[in-house]
Amino acid sequence: MSGQREIIEEIVEGEEDENGEENLETGGNDVVESQGGDGEEVLTGRSPSAEVEDTEEAGTQADSPDDKDTQQETEYTETAVDPVEEDQSVLAEEAEQLEKKTENVGNATATVKVVLVPEGHVMTVAFAIGLSIQELKRHLASELRVPAGVLQLSLDDRVVEEHQSLMELGIRPHSSTRMEMSSTDPDSHPLRPLRPPQHNSMSDVITARVQTDEGVFKEVVVEIERSSQQRTFLGGYRHRLTGAEYHHAAVQTLPKKRPDRGVAVFSRDSQTVEVKSLVQQCPVSISTQMTGIGCYVSCVNDKLVRPGKYITADERHNRRLRAVIFLQSHARRWLAQQAVNQLRKERTRRLAWLELQERRRQQEKEEQLRDRRQRWMNPQKREDFNLLYNALEKWRREEEQQINSSLRGAERKKALCSLLEQEVQLIAAIGSHRIFMETNNYDKVIQTFLNKSAAPHQWRGADGRLIEMDTQFTIRARELRDLYNNISLFTVNKEQRIHDLQTLKHTVMECECQLTRDIVDLIDREVDLMSRGVKASNLEGLRQRTCTLFLQYIKTPVFNPNVVKLLKVPQNPSQLKNDMFLCRGCHRYLRSASFAASASGCLSSMCQHCAGLNNIARPRDDFTLYKKILRKLRDDELLLNKDAKFPFLLQVEDIRYLIEVIWESHSALNGSSDLYNLTFVRWQRQRDWSPWNCILLSKEETKAHLELEDVHKTYEKTLICGVEHKHAVARQHFSHISVMAKYLNSHLAAPHGN
Structure with missing residues (x-):
């Protein structure tokens, strides 16, 4: 109450200053005392500022020299009443009057200009200063069509509370203030005005001073509503004495919109043609005037018309029928030619497609035979050697069947022994070629192993793109792979070779063990021999040992953790507990990955290596x-x-x-x-x-x-x-x-x- 009382006192003082000159002009006649029916004093003919001054005049009316009887009565009362009771009654009256003045002041309005952050749009609202900020938010939320909970008002860069009123914020009646409003959730509920922004040169709310009675003025808040439509001037009235102009209401209000009936309506002018009247003279050829007395008509241009052969209606219809038949015959002939040509094109296209398909099948078959012949002549994979053994088995069966059908006795045994010797020679040739190919493919196998260990992690993103990620282990594996490729090159010059060996030495010396010591000894020995001028051909064995030991270093998970997923034997012994099976061929315990699976879910009794040897020795089947x-x-x-x-x-x-x-x-x-x-x-x-x-x-x-x-x-x-x-x-x-x-x-x- 003390804060509100201070605000009211400031407002009263300000209104006294503003209305002081008006009270002087009226000469104090605005206050008229009259006795009511109940003996109470009623104040009439006063301005709004005089009503606010009631709290101050209540204490001064008793001391006024205008009425002596009133003064005597007051003095008598002061002597008769106890001072404590008098103070309590005075305080109660002041509190009652203060509450009335607070209600009157709280109902007064003020102009509030709200700036929308960050758009910068300005909304102007006439609002009662006695209402809270929460009610102002509800009003603005309905205008902007956003929830009231996301709105945040600030005054002078300070966020105002919802329970505070405009009066508590220091806003006076009929004044204007500027506040900023932002949204706590700008993504879901941005602040945008529903109406297009108007020109800022004119205010949206003005305060007008209107005279309601003689000597009585009233402050009225007027809101200006602009229209984007251009209204036509419909005339009005002008006062002859004062010269004031009064326009019609249609000029000052929005035009009334006609409801859309859903039917396009056009004027008469747009539906009719322009009509003109023209004077025209008839030519001589159509005139009916003849030569007579006083009138001569020239006959120079006249011509004689003789009647021709008369044609009956049946003859005319027959001639038209023959013409129609003639046209139809030629049109149908043209359509038939077009249909035949279309069928011929489709037949040609069909034959061409069939020929293309046949040619494609022949090419596929020839390519398969060429690929099969190439695999026979130059086998590279295990399936290629199985194809060779299958062809050898077919040849052996054909030769054995021919021998059994044509020879008997000792000649048959001799031919079978010769066939066995040829088969053994062919098997030995295939085996030697297989060993040679495995030796040549050793470098490819090692390079594939190193590339897999150094490959980054890959996965598909939400947009379908391939995403790659490198870790510290993949970077380490990539460095070891590049170093192995440099060490494996024996054709580089002496300086480059020494530089690569020194890099290898510093790399393996990070962890000291027997393997790293052996690699360092081989590096020192090769550097010493190279400094003595030993030929490169004599160092190939030493260099090969260095590469082999370094490859073993790369396959060790302690030095290269990224190879764990590529090793056949897991480093954790607990993984081998339920994953070991006995091979009936080689009598070794191997992991389940070494056995071939079937649709029954059971593993084969022999490992894949033993199954391959058995296929080479006995059935020699090809599953390609x-x-x-x-x-x-x-x-x-x-x-x-x-x-x-x-x-x-x-x-x-x-x-x-x-x-x-x-x-x-x-x-x-x-x-x-x-x-x-x-x-x-x-x-x-x-x-x-x-x-x-x-x-x-x-x-x-x-x-x-x-x-x-x-x-x-x-x-x-x-x-x-x-x-x-x-x-x-x-x-x-x-x-x-x-x-x-x-x-x-x-x-x-x-x-x-x-």
């Missing part, structure tokens, strides 16, 4: 073609269904069983036995591929088969029965495998229409 068929099957199924399971559960041995045992290595339609041209497709294309929903066809038949909607209406009953029998055999074979049997029942119960 079956791998290609399985790879093509997986690619085709991924295009049709991304959730395909069966093609990825099968292994190469299972595909070989399907082709050789169930489908007997030939196409189900034309009987082609060329494995290079055979492929697996769906039997019913609405269902996923499985061993009991497949058919083995050639590449030419695949496209036509996949276009069939219902195979039971297209193929003969004999072919359908044969295919269904093969499906039953495949279902019986793969039902013993637990992984396949899990999907067998669900696949049969699944609805069609994939």
Whole structure:
């Protein structure tokens, strides 16, 4: 109450200063005392400032010399009343009057200009100074259509509280203040005015002083509302004596908008043509005037018209009919030529496409044969040597069959011994070539190992781009790889070689152990021999030992932690507890990665190395073609269904069983036995591929088969029965495998229409 009382006293003093001159001009006649019906004093004819001064005049009216009786009564009262009771009554009256004045002052309005941060737009509002900042925020939030909780008002760079009022902030009635408003969440609720910003040269709120009665003035707050539309001047009135002009209300208010009826309306002028009146003289040829008395008409331009052959209506219709038939015959002939030409073009295009497909198939077959011949002549991989051993086995069987069919007795044994010697020589030649290729590929294997260890971490980002990240371990592996490549070059000059050896020496001396000491001894020995002028050819063995020891240094996880993921033997012995199996061939305990997996989920009894030796010694099979068929099957199924399971559960041995045992290595339609041209497709294309929903066809038949909607209406009953029998055999074979049997029942119960 003390703070509000101080503000009211300041406001009263300011209004006294402003209204002092007005009170002097009226000569004190604005205050008229009149006795009411209840004996109370009623003040009439006073200005608003006089009402505010009631608190000060209440104490001075008793001492006024105007009324002697009043003074005597006051003196009598002062002598009769106790001073303490008098002070309490006076304080109560002052508090009551102060509350009334506070309510009157709180209802007064002030002009508040709010600046929107950071846009800089200004909003002007006439607001009562007795209301709180929270109510001002609600008013502004409704104007800006944002939640009131995100608004923040500040005055003189200081954030104001919501419970404070404009009066408590020191704002006087009928004054103007400037405040800044910002949003606590500018991303979701930015502050933008709904109406376009107006010119800042004119104020939005003005305070006008209006005379309500004789000698009585009243402050009125006027809000100016601007319109972007240009209003026409409709006239008005002018006072003859004062010269004041009064315009119509339509000039000062917004125009009334007509409702849109949804129908385009045009004026009459836009729907009619311009009409003109013209005077025209008739020519002589159409005049009816003839030569007569007093009138001569020239006959120079006259001509004689003779009637021709009369044509009846039937003759005219017949002539038009013959003309129509003539035109139709030529038009149909032209259309027929166009249709024949189109058919000829389509036939030519079809023949060209068939020829192109045939040429492409021939090229693919020739390329496959060329690749197979190249693998025979220059084998590089393990599959290439398996192809050689397979060809050797086919040749041995053909020769043995020919010998058994043509020779008998001792000649047969002699021929078989000669065949055995030739087979041994060929096996030895293939083995020597394999050892030579492994020696040549040693550097490639080492380089691949070093590149994998130095590769950065890669992953796909949300936008699909490939992101790479280097760690301290990948940087270390990259430095060791580059140093190994420099050490492996034996053809560099002497200075460069010494520099590389010194770099290697400083690198390995970071951790001292027996391996690093051996590398340092070899480096010192090579530097000493090079300083003595020893030939480079005599240092190759020493340099090779240095490279071998440094490679062992790189493969040690202590010196290169990034190679842990590439080592076959894990560094943690606990990982070997449940991952070791016995090989029945070499009788060694190896990890599960050394054994081949099958669709049944069981590992083979022999490791991959022993299985490869057994294949070379006994069956000599080549699985290259079956791998290609399985790879093509997986690619085709991924295009049709991304959730395909069966093609990825099968292994190469299972595909070989399907082709050789169930489908007997030939196409189900034309009987082609060329494995290079055979492929697996769906039997019913609405269902996923499985061993009991497949058919083995050639590449030419695949496209036509996949276009069939219902195979039971297209193929003969004999072919359908044969295919269904093969499906039953495949279902019986793969039902013993637990992984396949899990999907067998669900696949049969699944609805069609994939």
